[in-house]
Amino acid sequence: MAAQPANRWVGSAGAGGFDLRSDVMTTPTANMLAAIQNCSLLDDVFREDTTTIELEKHCAKLAGKEAGLLVLSGTMGNQVGLRTLLKQPPHAVLCDRESHIFKYEAGGVSSLTGAMIQTVFPKNGIYLTLEDVQANAITGTDVHDCTTRVISLENTINGVIMPLAEVRRISEWARSHGIKMHCDGARLWEAVSAGAGSLPDFAACFDTLTLCFSKGLGAPIGSVLLGSHEDIKHATWIRKSIGGGLRQAGVIAAPARVAVDETFGTGPNGEGGILRHTHTLATAVSKLWTDRGGKMLYPADTNMCWLDLAASGVNATEMQELGAAEGLRLFGNRLVLHYQIYENRAEVLPRLERIFTKALAGKAPAAASTTEPAPAAEGETKSMYPTQ
Ligand SMILES: Cc1ncc(COP(=O)(O)O)c(C=O)c1O
Incomplete structure (x- = not known):
């Protein structure tokens, strides 16, 4: 048999x-598997693999950024992006207390960059506002300070959209203080598909951003880091240094491209997705x-x-x-x-x-339910699930 x-x-x-x-639990579709069979099979460390290069260019264009770099995971994208933006200690990265880079990336920010993480509890219980950032960022030049060099935002965060207006406020303030901006956009596709703003609208607020192919888009593997030509060139070195230089990367890029086109859509607002x-x-x-x-x-x-x-x-x-x-x-x-x-x-x-x-049955109070979140108490962790 x-x-x-x-x-x-x-x-x-x-x-x-x-x-x-x-949403990492999707299984690849027939179109994704067919794309693997038809991809280029050339060396990406030598930057010869056309399927990979086309995917990187396509994502950069969708988001209005100069360049892109395929990475193996969202974690790798965040870590490579942050390492690219940071120069040398003393330096600090400010982020939401619930953010993936702080809670679920095995302490990579400290081991790979030497940066201190400054975690902030959003006052509204959901996402950071400019006021939260201003109250916590360190901008001084005192020798005692560990100055904030990067603000890392996550969007969506816990499935909640960080509104474009708030992202813009934070970005404008950060830039006026010489602070770089990184976005963990593992699920930024979701915010865009929900009509919160276009990919270029959001991407313009950041120096580097990651987008994941393997979450809601449904590809088996991969993420992309986007940024300026200069930052992505440097990021390619960092990626290599942590073992992320890939050979026949087309087998990863091909299903990722299907995921972008078919699940997200073909335009910067998720058209047709x-x-x-x-x-x-x-x-x-x-x-x-x-x-x-x-x-x-x-x-x-x-x-x-x-x-x-x-x-x-x-x-x-x-x-x-x-x-x-x-x-x-x-x-x-x-x-x-x-x-x-x-x-x-x-x-x-x-x-x-x-x-x-x-x-x-017999447990919940009969009172009308609400979708308003209760504000997070200092020190309270709301999730009781692990990582993805
Ligand atoms: C918001 C967010 N960022 C980054 C990651 C890391 O992605 P990966 O599991 O591909 O490393 C995840 C994983 O689920 C995530 O939810």
């Missing part, structure tokens, strides 16, 4: 179609939860639903078990929607409805 293929994809029929733990459908689904899922008295931690601006399990009287393990009984993979207090869940929505929504009904 012929052996079964190991990868029982395709697309939403694969393992990702019922997995709400993260399917990403925005997941946002409608997130709204529907939140409503299922709040209609039954459940509370939310953050607004479901894009593709994430953060359930306030504690305030709703629900235990995370219990939710996970209820999910498993319905054939859905859940984890912690966050439900993440991606386009392969969207394709299965007719099956997923009734299952979630049953799970929520059981989880909240």
Whole structure:
């Protein structure tokens, strides 16, 4: 008997179609796998691989930046970007206390750049404002100071959109103080697809930014770092120094290009893309939860639903078990929607409805639910899930 293929994809029929733990759980589509078969297979350390170079140029053009550099992961993109912008200690990077570069990148900022991280709790409980930044950035020249050299923003952060107007305020202030700007834009595609501004609108506020192909866009691997010709040239050295110089990188770039074109879309506002459908689904899922008295931690601006399990009287393990009984993979207090869940929505929504009904039965207060997040207390960590 012929052996079964190991990868029982395709697309939403694969393992990702019922997995709400993260949007990294998508499975590659037939078009992505076909693109791998047709890509150039030349050496990218020698900068000869046309599929890779075309992807980098395309992303740079979409975002209105001069150049791009394929990296293996969002973490690699952030670390290479920050190392590129920083010169030498003493120096500091200011970021949100909830940001990925601080919480989930294995302390890379300190080990790779020698920078001190200045974490800030947003006063509004959701995202940093200029006032938060001004109250915490160190701009002095006193010898005791560790001066802020880079402000790193994350957008979306916890699935919430950092509004373009606020990003602009922070960027203008930073530039007037000689501070560089980096964006962890792993999910900036989501903010753009939701209509928060175009890629060039956001990218103009930053010196460097990362965009991930392997989150909501659905590619198996990869991210891109964007910036000026000069910064990207330097970033290529940094990438090499941490083992990120790739040989036949076309096998990574080809499915990433399909992910950009088909999931995000072909223009800087996500024209023709399917990403925005997941946002409608997130709204529907939140409503299922709040209609039954459940509370939310953050607004479901894009593709994430953060359930306030504690305030709703629900235990995370219990939710996970209820999910498993319905054939859905859940984890912690966050439900993440991606386009392969969207394709299965007719099956997923009734299952979630049953799970929520059981989880909240006799537990949640009957009072009308709200999507307003409670402000974060100093020292409070809102997520009870791990990393992605
Ligand atoms: C906001 C954000 N930035 C960066 C990363 C890092 O991406 P990677 O897992 O590809 O290193 C993640 C991972 O999920 C993320 O959520």
